[in-house]
Amino acid sequence: MKRRAFGQYCGLSRALELVGERWALLVIRDLAVRPQRYSDLLGGLPGIPTNVLSTRLKELEEAGIVERRAVSTPQRGVVYALTPAGRDLEPAVWALGRWGTTQLGEPRPGEIVTASAVVMALRAVFDSDRAAGLTATWEIHAGDLVVHAAVTDGRLEAGSGPPPVRPDLVITFEPDDLPSFVALMQAAKCGLVELDGSRELLDTFIRVFSSAQPAIDR
Numbered sequence: 608m609k610r611r612a613f614g615q616y617c618g619l620s621r622a623l624e625l626v627g628e629r630w631a632l633l634v635i636r637d638l639a640v641r642p643q644r645y646s647d648l649l650g651g652l653p654g655i656p657t658n659v660l661s662t663r664l665k666e667l668e669e670a671g672i673v674e675r676r677a678v679s680t681p682q683r684g685v686v687y688a689l690t691p692a693g694r695d696l697e698p699a700v701w702a703l704g705r706w707g708t709t710q711l712g713e714p715r716p717g718e719i720v721t722a723s724a725v726v727m728a729l730r731a732v733f734d735s736d737r738a739a740g741l742t743a744t745w746e747i748h749a750g751d752l753v754v755h756a757a758v759t760d761g762r763l764e765a766g767s768g769p770p771p772v773r774p775d776l777v778i779t780f781e782p783d784d785l786p787s788f789v790a791l792m793q794a795a796k797c798g799l800v801e802l803d804g805s806r807e808l809l810d811t812f813i814r815v816f817s818s819a820q821p822a823i824d825r
Contacts, residue, residue, distance in 0.1 A: 626696065630660070632700060642687060643686055644686050644687070676688050720752070722752050725752060729765040729816060732817065733756075746776075755767075755768065776805050778812065780795070780800040780801070
């Protein structure tokens with residue numbers, strides 16, 4: 608499949624040739640959360656035309672960034688997953704998302720928040736220095752969204768849905784508008800959340816997920 612070329616022998620140019628097309632990085636974002644079926648990706652990317660999603664997946668497969676895997680449980684089928692080369696993109700995606708958070712401003716009409724976007728924000732702002740030696744698990748309910756963040760000896764695993772183990776603290780908030788990560792942190796700092804579990808871990812949550820403080824405070 609023909610790709611747009613910039614005609615420059617440059618790492619950034621090559622990266623943009625491979626993942627710079629519209630929707631490509633959002634596909635990578637969602638697959639970084641977990642392997643997904645085509646229908647899962649389509650549902651998590653409202654507004655993407657089916658032909659564009661198919662094209663992006665094919666391009667990313669050809670580039671060695673995404674691969675298809677056969678699964679047998681809970682039902683047979685094929686999922687898309689990041690290859691090792693695709694996983695190598697994650698720090699760049701989180702860094703770009705962290706920078707983008709500082710540019711959000713007010714939500715635009717029609718914009719939504721997905722579980723993958725909240726998970727990306729959790730990973731992007733996680734402060735490993737502040738989390739050194741920490742082990743704790745949070746389950747977060749934001750409107751209809753459910754995500755989790757589990758820190759084990761300072762290492763983060765964040766994903767959509769409840770955690771695989773019983774959480775130490777469940778944080779629930781009902782946003783007036785979009786259930787974004789920024790809104791969650793504002794509500795947590797103001798005490799406008801419901802807590803179930805070890806309540807002292809709310810302060811810990813705020814501390815280790817606040818490296819993007821200027822974006823959250825404005």
